[in-house]
Amino acid sequence: METYLSLVVKRSYPDLIIYAGEVTLGEKVRNKKDSKKRKLEKTRITQAACALLNSGGGVIVIQMANQSEQPERMGQDLETSLRNLIPSLDLQAFFETKQQEDKFYIFVKSWSSSPEDDSTKPRICSLGTSLYCRSLTSKVAMDSRDAFYFLKKKKAYIKCSPTDDRAPPAKIPRTMSQKSLESNPAFEIFQSKKLEYGQRLLFSESTSIEFKQFDTENAQKYMKDIIPEYISAFANTQGGYLFIGVDDKSIILGCPKDNVDPDSLKIVANEAISKLPVFHFCSSKDKNKVSYETRVIDVFQEGNLYSYLCVIKVEPFCCAVFSEAPISWMVDKEKGVYTLNTEEWVRMMVDVGPEAASNDLSRDFECQLSLSDSPPHCRPVYSKKGLEHKVDLQQHLFQVSPDCLKYTPESLWSELCSQHERLEDLVNQQIRSFSCGLLILSRSWAVDLNLEEKQEVICDALLIAQNSPPILYTILGEQDEQGQDYCTRTAFTLKQKLVNTGGYTGRVCVMTKVLCLSSQNNIETSGSSVSPIDYPSSYNLANIQEMQDLLQALVIVLLNFRSFLSDQLGCEILNLLTAQQYEILSKSLRKTRELFVHGLPGSGKTIIAMKIMEKIRNTFHCETDRILYICENQPLRDFIQ
Ligand SMILES: [Zn+2]
Incomplete structure (x- = not known):
């Protein structure tokens, strides 16, 4: 694995941000440049763009070398190299650019083999196949x-x-x-x-x-x-x-x-x-x-x-x-930008899921997310026939209606408001300018996303509203230096999961905002930027349809679990919890110390138990060996372990 030191992945954003260093922009100026340097710059941009396309999307930040210039375009050679990466001639389908002072931003959407025709397309972006x-x-x-x-x-x-x-x-x-x-x-x-x-x-x-x-x-x-x-x-x-x-x-x-x-x-x-x-x-x-x-x-x-x-x-x-290893990159906040080796590349290229492999699957299961039109990291999602479809689940859990901004779950909202006097005013202040959408409350969005809880957090609220990008509010009792970090990390994970697990193929970044009950300053600072990068308006949810698509991806993020069929099929597939199971799981662990779940064999008790153990670990910050799980047979024990 080769990593690229010239491309730096920034950690302090809720999105994947790659700094590509200094680059000369603008057709005329670029043509005057030494061809070797021009080529190096082009390589850096291409690598960063390919890596982001393959990893759920993000932003390339360029320090403009020629600050006096006002380039409307990057330069022909750079545009061509970006166009070579994507299946359509339309650069706008995957890239959007914006200049802000001496910085130039390329906003990259996740790769997805768009389902515009029926034929399946390569699941990842490559500069060259070497075949x-x-x-x-x-x-x-x-x-x-x-x-x-x-x-x-x-x-x-x-x-x-x-x-x-x-x-x-x-x-x-x-x-x-x-x-x-x-x-x-x-x-x-x-x-x-x-x-x-x-x-x-x-x-x-x-x-x-x-x-x-x-x-x-x-x-x-x-x-x-x-x-x-x-x-x-x-x-x-x-x-x-x-x-x-x-x-x-x-x-x-x-x-x-x-x-x-x-x-x-x-x-x-x-x-x-x-x-x-x-x-x-x-x-x-x-x-x-x-x-x-x-x-x-x-x-x-x-x-x-x-x-x-x-x-x-x-x-x-x-x-x-191959004549040499195929040419393709990915990016990871930990690893930075890295090349795929031949083995990884082929596995990703030919990963078509179990659709073709198993007739039984299509007889008993219904496909909720297929690989053929989803981003590279996604796993296929199936649910048993007869159980709720992701659309039903979204309608049930996160329904959006025109001209109405709702708080959900309502019971949690009234409970929180009764416990914290100023909460209602504070939150209402923030979202009064939105008229259509949902504010999804949770005691901890971090725990919901399988991250560790931060105790000082009173609640997190995710706003999915029309004409706005998704915004994650973290509400603290007292000012806390770590608050923004926590919020950024949670928003980052949420975005990654919406695309890479939920299969959301639109443009998305979850903005962050930390609010504090004790402080008088929230209202004044509310004007300060939610993200230091000013995203184009295409990152806003334009209409109810887009909000619903995003919420259906959210349903998959929150309700998925690895199917028992995965081993049998030799390929990982995900199933979804039912709404009832999800409600059991959503109960506050601090309040609900005992829970009896009755169910027939195969109704998903083990899955619930596993999910609750995960939640215990994240909520109470405990090691796995401090959680006791008792069951009646050995295979089940081995499975859980
Ligand atoms: Zn062979």
Whole structure:
């Protein structure tokens, strides 16, 4: 894993913020710039944008190097590199820019394979796939979509083949290909001991044959450069022969013997090929590499050794061969920006969930969130048929009505107001300018999101209102320096979960605000910025539909649990609690010290118990081994552990 020191991830925001350092902006100024520096800047922006697309979205902050300029645009090269990352030509679909004083902001929305047509699309954004194939007489770089279909086909093929360990499916195509490579006219030349300079070969380039001439100045470097892509192309198609030292009219030239020694050519080829990353879907236990053979053949002119011809015979590969690791990034508040390795990349690319795999699932379960139109980190969500759909759950728990701002749950609100005299005035002051939406109260939004509680917090209130971004208010009794930290961390986690668990694909950032009951200053400071970055108005919830979409994502965030079916299906899927289960879970642990839950087998008592234990841990800050769980059988005990 390689991390990028030049890209700094800032921690003090409720969103993923990447500082990309100083960059020159504006078409004219950029053109005047040294091309090397320009390229470095472009690389930084591309990496940051790709990482944010793959990690739920966020903001790139650029320090403008040319402060006197007022660029309306970033510059053609930067725009093109951003456009190359996304599936549509419309930059606005994923990026929005804004200049504020000497800072330039690029707001990045999460990647999602938009469901505008039915075909499934790659689940992550990549700058390059490093996968090649042969098409007629050329080597072609696969783009993300080609690679997605190629990998899916390979995966499906391996799945269909008999899975007998003694005869791995990989062997079947290999023996067949052996024959076809040997019946290829190139095979005879491949086996020759010597050849004649200027001789014309009796075959030309084809899907399985490629001619390259030596760059005789630096033969070894040239080989090292061309081999990865050609070997990947042949191995991913039907195999073939790479001739180095033949011109495109099939004439043998070779590399003059004075420029190179034949053994080193072989070594260079072997080294280059052994480095190629491979990925197996099959059960190839020894993690087989590409199988190939390199020959260096003497070429004579008028009876004297004149040059060398290098031929590499490449067998078709069972799975996928890359020219180098695929080019894609992710970002994490802890790890910073990092590259995906080949294994992670393929797993994310071909992750299509269990839809295709299991008929039983679609018979008994209803899909609530499918992978085909959700952000990269999402897991599919199913609920048992007959149970409430996420839309019903949202209507039940978080209903929004036009021209009405509601506080929910009402019982909690009246309880809090009766306990804290000034609370009602303080909160009403804050939200009186909003007319439509919901204020969702909780004793601790942190605990609801599986974070640790902060004791000084009286309550947290999440505002989902029209013409506003979501706002998280943390209400404290006394001023507290850590209050803002707590609020930011909670809002950050909420945003991440709305996108990466709840599958929300719109633009979103949860703003933060700390209020204090004892202080008189709240009202005056209410004008101060909720976030130091001024987000564009597209981050506001524009209408009821958008609010409902966000609230349905919130339902998944709050009610999801890992399905027992996950292990059986070999792929993680989530289920949802019912509204009744969620109500049990929402009871205050400080007030409700005893709780009897009666239910038939399979009605979800264990899940509730697990969720409550999680809550105990976060509310009372205790270690796992201080919680006692008693049950009647061993499998259940092992499962909980
Ligand atoms: Zn394989």
